[in-house]
Amino acid sequence: LHCVSVLLTPRAVNVDLQTDAMLQVDISDALSERDKVKFTVHTKSTLPNFKQNEFSVVRQHEEFIWLHDSFVENEEYAGYIIPPAPPRPDFDASREKLQKLGEGEGSMTKEEFTKMKQELEAEYLAIFKKTVAMHEVFLCRVAAHPVLRKDLNFHVFLEYNQDLSVRGKNKKEKLEDFFKNVVKSADGVLVAGVKDVDDFFEHEKTFLLEYHNRVKDASAKSDRMIRSHKNAADDINRIASSLYTLGTQDSTDLCKYEQMLSLDFTRSCLHKIEARIAADEDLKLADLLKYYLRESQAAKDLLYRRSRALVDYENANKALDKARAKNRDVLQAETSQQLCCHKFEKISESAKQELIDFKTRRVAAFRKNLVELAELELKHAKGNLQLLQGCLGILKGNT
């Protein structure tokens, strides 16, 4: 297909803590080629470990995944909610539609074809903007996190101006991942059964398990609702075009010009109404739900890691008791137990803060998006009302 280059206004998170230096990250440009998207990651920083204060590199989606996975695999970060990885750019649906349109070019009027093509291109652009935004949000979350922002891999990601050569996982590695996940979920069930002594975590566990499932359901249902809306909008577009053609063919009407005008008005009116609503809901509601689906999963992962650490700790305690009873390898058991204890406490402490932050972020994000959704819906409903009433005035006027 064609290349689309988008320049975005920087929406970076500027973290400026008292002692910490400034680190500002954004995606300043993006290029879509056949099946890859190339993001230009732009950094502004006063951190001493960077060679320059401002620089850019080009990154692809796989490199973002590599960064994310390196966080997940790092034991040091076990106590943090790892910002969820951005979803893979997916233009398949859009590409398919464009292809179908091309095939069906013969069966529709030139006007219809141009119109549909414009719409599909707009859709493509919207998806493109969205994927850029998702990737940017990931980077900004990392840059905002007091510990993760200092990560070496992160700095390499930001600065190293050549290909990171993170090849996609080969078959063996993918299988290994698969089994790891299977074991994890089995464990998850086990661990979830153990009641936590700490009320805070017990509550969080119950809450997150249920919340995650419900967000998943709501996200799926909102997607379906929006798809239906788009279908209806497409139909209305077609209907409006047909009405227009019909109207302009009418040779019996006296005020032909006015008729044409009013019909054109009606047509664009009808189309704007439905298409707008679908777009708004998409942005505010669906993206929000999708994002929190991933975040709640990340939070769940954190709880899981803590539970694992707890289990290890309890096992170490049991081992220590046994060692003391047999009076053998006591020192070894004591060291091991201390390590486990330390690890567990460290995770618990940071996890508590992370989960509280998660709640704060979640509430703020929902508030912002729900308010904006309501305001947009109102704005459009009022605008549509005006359009419709104007249209009706014209139609009723020339009898």
Place this chain on the structure above:
Amino acid sequence: MSLCTELVLDITYHQVKAPLFLVAQDLTLFCICVNVQSQPASLAAEDISTNSNGPKQDSLFDDDPEDLFAEATEEVSLDSPERDVLLSDGPSPAITPITPPTSVITPRIGHTHDDMFTHSSFDEIEEEEGGDSFDIHISVSDPEKVGEYMTSMSLFKRSEFAVKRRFSDFLGLHSKLASKYLHIGYIVPPAPEKSIVGMTKVKVGKEDQSSNEFVEKRRSALERYLMRTVKHPILLKDPDVLQFLESSELPRAVSTQALSSAGLLRMVNKAADAVNKMTIKMNESDAWFEEKQQHFENLDVQLRKLHTSVESLVCHRKELSVNTAQFAKSAAMLGNSEDHTALSRALSQLAEVEEKIDQLHQDQANADFYLFSELLGDYVRLLTAVKGVFDHRMKTWQKWQDSQMLLQKKREAEAKLQFTNKPDKLQQAKDEIKELEGKVQQGERDFEQISKTIRKEVSRFEKERVKDFKTIIIKYLESLVQTQQQLIKYWEAFLPEAKAIS
């Protein structure tokens, strides 16, 4: 100021319960109730809507549809369930307030009499019979002399009466009108189609949503059909129409069954006609007809396309409604599990808003369907009738040409006979020629007449069509306006809830 005579028409649905497994016979009945009111001139002037056409443009009297529907909400008689629906005659006594014609009317269950089945005949395996009866309310107002035509007052014997009609009666009426008027160029509105699938469901007595919808669809279709028929100034005066509207009992229309021999004969005739049409090559002297035919061909294509799109829209909107309802439930669940109180409440509110929006979608889908889709379907069928009259004109022309050719041959034969000595044959030939000359003249007159009629009919049809479509578009936009106003209400109520999250 002269007023136009108005005919107001309204059909409601009344179901008579049929026992299961019974191949039902004539249980489908429709009731027509006619009420003639007279109004003083000044009052009636106010009633005429601002959209009326002003001074009459042709000799046919106008019926302003705006006024008609305004009056339709007056009265209707819903049959009481105990009445023996087959044996009704005379006026219906009770007049009760009516629900607006566009809403779905829930069928009322009545009881059938046992005697109905003892003397019923089983030969009528009429698939549309299914224990339904329809009440039709026609109200006529503003009787006033319009030109030299009779007033509607004098068209009807009584001022108010009710009759019951079966679905097949409507079909019978159409069949009669078609045979009388189509071949001389009048565009006779086609009757609603039978639907074997839909009626079978109703017959078995299923009380579900889809059978209710089917019944409402049929009721509405019959209403539109009858309205179009009585709006036609010539058809309204037809004795069959008047009998249909007035007389308490109609002879059964037996030849309307789809699967009967008469039905098959009709199908064969239609096929034969189609073949004939292809072989007639007419010398069109009048460009107007060629132009119009082309115009109607184009129109047909456009309307079918539009109809398909609207049906697709109705489908998608119903889907949207379902998905919105599901999302609303999901959002409510999410709100339940959210442990931040204000956010939880806001999410529940969001769920409520979405539920209300779902209802809006449903109403919109109904509007899409009843306003748009059905109208388009009607016009697609109407265009078939229009094309039919053009075909009849061609046939008339062909008949005329055939007579002329035959006359020519006879004249040639006569000329030859002149030289033989056969006075009898010569006389016979001269007689035949005289007869044929008469036929040729008649043929020419017929052709001119049908051409004239078609011109008038087409002009009327086009006017009606433009008016109809404009009315529908306006109604549709008005329904959209309502939707937007509702949406504004809902979101305005929701916004403070969302802002209250802290």
